[in-house]
Amino acid sequence: MSATFDVIINEMVNGAITTIFNLLKVLIPLMIIVEILMVYKIIEKVATKLEGFGKIMGMSKNAVFPLLVAVFMGVTYGAGTIIEINKRTPLSRKDMALVAVFMYLCHGIIETGFLFYVAGANVLVVTLGRLFFALIVTMIAARLPYFKNMEN
């Protein structure tokens, strides 16, 4: 039993240290990039370009950027970006809900796509398939009364 206990403590300590370093390693550069993109108003420009894309999913242009971060990098980083954006121009409830639908179905596609490709999965299905699936589900969700009514 003490052996198992050792294994558990070991995994906790190792996992915690890895999590802390992996998170900060990505989050600090990400927040610097977000900050630079914000002060130079680049986010606004990119978001305006992708507005049409957001529109078919029922989102305002504000919501597109955190969604992109989440989809390419992961939920944790998407959430970090949402927290930062909410401090300046809060996202509407509907935007949050629709971003959540997309983001929780499909996130971190670069990392996980690579991971599962190496593990022997069909790489097109686990990346493009997943993006397409999340897009369809979000488009449907945006048209449901449950999400539509959030605007009021």
Next chain:
Amino acid sequence: MNIFITALKDGTIKGLKTGLMLLKIMLPVYFVVVIIKYSPIMPWLQNFFEPGMGLFRLPGNAIVPIITGVFTDEYGVIAAMRSFDFSMAQITTIAMITLTVHSLPVESAISKKIGLPPVKIALFRIALAIFIGLLVGWLGGIFK
């Protein structure tokens, strides 16, 4: 140039602050997850759901990476898959299910932090994971 340096500084501080805030949520949940991973809950859940794997055209032991993934993360899935010999179609199905629903404890804690309902999101992900598992399992069966 001044704006740029301020942005660098602010970004670093925000990265640290956001990181610490997220870690405060993630680490305790992670510790509980590690305990669950080694507790009798895991084999019990696996036995319970094993007969259902046929629906996804998966062998019964595919439940091991799936249940592991629900509690831990994608790396847990990969690690759990190594001990079995799955085909490419089966790995793809397992991947699609676990990529849709994984790290439920940690990611639910994060969703709560940004003001999203964690239980609703968890149920939504489980439902969609079952749906996509059926779809991909069925497609994999056709194209093989």
